[in-house]
Amino acid sequence: MAKKYEGCAVGIDLGTTYSCVAVWLDEHNRAEIIHNEQGNRTTPSFVAFTDDQRLIGDAAKNQVATNAENTVFDAKRLIGRKYSDSVVQKDRMLWPFKVISGVNDKPMIVVKYKGQEKLLCAEEISSMILTKMREIAEKFLESPIKNVVVTVPAYFCDAQRKATVDAGAIAGLNVIRIINEPTAAALAYGLDKRSNCVGEKNIFVFDLGGGTFDVSILTIKDKVFQVKATGGNTHLGGEDIDNRMVNYFVDEFKRKNKVDITGNPRALRRLRTACERAKRVLSFSVVTTVEVDSLFQGIDFFSSITRAKFEEINMDIFNECMEIVKSCLTDANMDKSTVNDVVLVGGSSRIPKVQQLLQEYFNGKDLCMSINPDEAVAYGAAVQAALLSEGFQNVPNLVLRDVTPLSLGLSATGDIMNVVIPRNTCIPVKITQSRETVADNQPDVLIEVYEGERTRASDNNLLGSFTLSGIPPSPRGYSFNVCFAIDENGILTVSATDKSTGNMNEITITNYKERLPADEIKKLIEEAKNYGIEDKKFLRKAKVMNALDYCVYKVKNALKQPEPNSKLSSVDIDMINSAITVASNLLDSSQQVEIGVLKSHLKELESMLERIITDKKE
Numbered sequence: 001m002a003k004k005y006e007g008c009a010v011g012i013d014l015g016t017t018y019s020c021v022a023v024w025l026d027e028h029n030r031a032e033i034i035h036n037e038q039g040n041r042t043t044p045s046f047v048a049f050t051d052d053q054r055l056i057g058d059a060a061k062n063q064v065a066t067n068a069e070n071t072v073f074d075a076k077r078l079i080g081r082k083y084s085d086s087v088v089q090k091d092r093m094l095w096p097f098k099v100i101s102g103v104n105d106k107p108m109i110v111v112k113y114k115g116q117e118k119l120l121c122a123e124e125i126s127s128m129i130l131t132k133m134r135e136i137a138e139k140f141l142e143s144p145i146k147n148v149v150v151t152v153p154a155y156f157c158d159a160q161r162k163a164t165v166d167a168g169a170i171a172g173l174n175v176i177r178i179i180n181e182p183t184a185a186a187l188a189y190g191l192d193k194r195s196n197c198v199g200e201k202n203i204f205v206f207d208l209g210g211g212t213f214d215v216s217i218l219t220i221k222d223k224v225f226q227v228k229a230t231g232g233n234t235h236l237g238g239e240d241i242d243n244r245m246v247n248y249f250v251d252e253f254k255r256k257n258k259v260d261i262t263g264n265p266r267a268l269r270r271l272r273t274a275c276e277r278a279k280r281v282l283s284f285s286v287v288t289t290v291e292v293d294s295l296f297q298g299i300d301f302f303s304s305i306t307r308a309k310f311e312e313i314n315m316d317i318f319n320e321c322m323e324i325v326k327s328c329l330t331d332a333n334m335d336k337s338t339v340n341d342v343v344l345v346g347g348s349s350r351i352p353k354v355q356q357l358l359q360e361y362f363n364g365k366d367l368c369m370s371i372n373p374d375e376a377v378a379y380g381a382a383v384q385a386a387l388l389s390e391g392f393q394n395v396p397n398l399v400l401r402d403v404t405p406l407s408l409g410l411s412a413t414g415d416i417m418n419v420v421i422p423r424n425t426c427i428p429v430k431i432t433q434s435r436e437t438v439a440d441n442q443p444d445v446l447i448e449v450y451e452g453e454r455t456r457a458s459d460n461n462l463l464g465s466f467t468l469s470g471i472p473p474s475p476r477g478y479s480f481n482v483c484f485a486i487d488e489n490g491i492l493t494v495s496a497t498d499k500s501t502g503n504m505n506e507i508t509i510t511n512y513k514e515r516l517p518a519d520e521i522k523k524l525i526e527e528a529k530n531y532g533i534e535d536k537k538f539l540r541k542a543k544v545m546n547a548l549d550y551c552v553y554k555v556k557n558a559l560k561q562p563e564p565n566s567k568l569s570s571v572d573i574d575m576i577n578s579a580i581t582v583a584s585n586l587l588d589s590s591q592q593v594e595i596g597v598l599k600s601h602l603k604e605l606e607s608m609l610e611r612i613i614t615d616k617k618e
């Protein structure tokens with residue numbers, strides 16, 4: 001049984017477009033999805049920087065129309081990747097924010113915060129979202145949270161998993177386990193526990209989210225989850241569906257008003273927000289309205305759309321999803337009739353047409369959808385978190401085991417990939433191999449660690465390399481050990497030991513090139529804390545500003561209705577009026593004003609208000 005962690009732990013689905021946090025509730029015997037301060041059960045994975053504050057989640061997404069270059073999203077598409085990666089190069093073209101190459105080819109996001117240029121890596125943005133999710137959970141649980149289980153896509157490689165753990169560390173969190181998203185969803189449904197199926201069970205996970213479509217085939221046997229095949233399209237999801245609606249209404253606007261809004265990014269973004277809302281409504285009603293005040297050149301937009309029309313304009317997207325489902329089964333060499341369960345994941349799987357097509361394809365099979373699809377992954381992560389923590393008693397007793405998604409090995413003479421841990425090996429795992437020197441009197445050996453399925457080592461992904469040195473002079477064939485160990489999070493450590501000398505000449509790869517070194521993480525943790533302090537400072541100041549604004553309003557009102565026998569002299573009134581002017585000026589230029597100055601003016605105005613009121617009473 002895995003080690004138990006102290007206290008309570010939560011599960012976080014750190015999504016590309018939306019994130020979700022859940023916690024196991026002993027008393028209810030289920031996991032609870034925790035809603036944020038806006039009452040939403042998922043929170044946009046957005047972070048925005050402005051002249052005076054940092055915003056995360058709904059607040060960040062809501063202001064994207066006016067601050068596009070400094071509103072960062074899609075950090076999950078960057079995490080653990082290099083700038084020169086073709087995926088990054090393609091995505092970069094689509095983002096309104098700037099990404100440049102940093103040290104070691106690390107992609108860095110450029111934003112303007114408080115008037116200054118800032119460079120941030122994907123781990124930092126993800127850490128900010130994790131911090132937000134943690135705050136949401138802490139508010140609900142009324143206690144601090146340290147331990148979390150975070151989910152990642154099944155196809156995430158080692159570097160991407162490690163970078164996700166780093167993001168947690170920057171947020172001051174202890175990531176007690178990284179689990180695969182489809183595995184988490186299957187866990188949410190307790191599919192591993194069903195006893196009516198002897199032997200192996202096949203699960204098809206259909207995850208249509210905001211910007212990505214992932215399908216996975218899992219098998220469960222003796223509580224071990226194996227990812228048999230994955231497929232999908234990394235640029236297909238709810239946002240494409242929103243775009244279809246946007247185009248539909250742009251045409252309508254053109255027809256009705258003879259103006260084209262396509263050249264106006266702000267109008268387009270406002271329309272897109274309205275379309276996303278309408279799309280959600282169409283998942284439970286058959287018709288809805290779309291309204292945007294003063295959309296373009298002062299013209300209000302008001303229209304409606306039926307579910308039938310919505311399905312018509314998106315039909316090719318839905319069909320494409322079904323084609324991907326088919327090809328994933330073909331790749332896995334499986335017939336659809338051998339699938340025991342079909343699990344719906346991702347917000348866009350709420351669309352009735354998507355559910356209908358999928359159910360028809362699986363010959364009318366009931367789909368697992370009793371848990372909201374966009375919450376299933378966080379739900380499963382919460383179950384896993386509870387299993388690993390001491391703080392829960394009433395958790396279904398099961399042991400979940402994952403497998404490595406890709407083979408891991410060393411390059412051997414002639415650029416051959418020498419696999420040490422084959423893909424789909426259950427983790428945790430530790431394998432030691434004996435290796436030999438290839439030349440006489442070879443003083444050191446270069447150990448190169450690769451990940452991938454190609455026969456030529458260099459065609460695979462080089463994870464890192466290190467040198468085992470200090471080998472005593474000896475003919476070729478001198479043997480030493482290389483050990484590959486993967487922990488429960490799927491994180492790899494490679495070490496080499498010179499066993500003959502008995503010396504602990506051991507090197508462990510813990511920090512790959514693209515990983516953040518420990519001191520860098522430390523620095524980022526400090527910076528993250530500073531961001532938090534600045535956010536709080538901003539909030540405190542905003543509260544004082546609100547109070548001052550309200551006080552000005554009250555004083556003005558009180559002056560408007562002077563009592564006939566008021567003791568206020570005209571000198572008093574002039575003084576009050578000038579205090580109002582000062583306060584209004586302070587509010588207008590509040591960015592440059594210290595909170596203390598605002599506070600003292602608030603106090604002054606409050607006492608004036610009191611005087612006006614008591615004078616009136618007398």
Ligand code: ADP
Nearest residue numbers: 015016017018209210238280283346347348374
């Ligand atoms: P991610 O892809 O980041 O993991 P989600 O699984 O939460 O995120 O999916 C987000 C997408 O789901 C968004 O495009 C959102 O508009 C869409 N969505 C959420 N609720 C609904 C709904 N009721 N009907 C249709 N689409 C929805």
Ligand code: MG
Nearest residue numbers: 015016209346
């Ligand atoms: Mg998701």
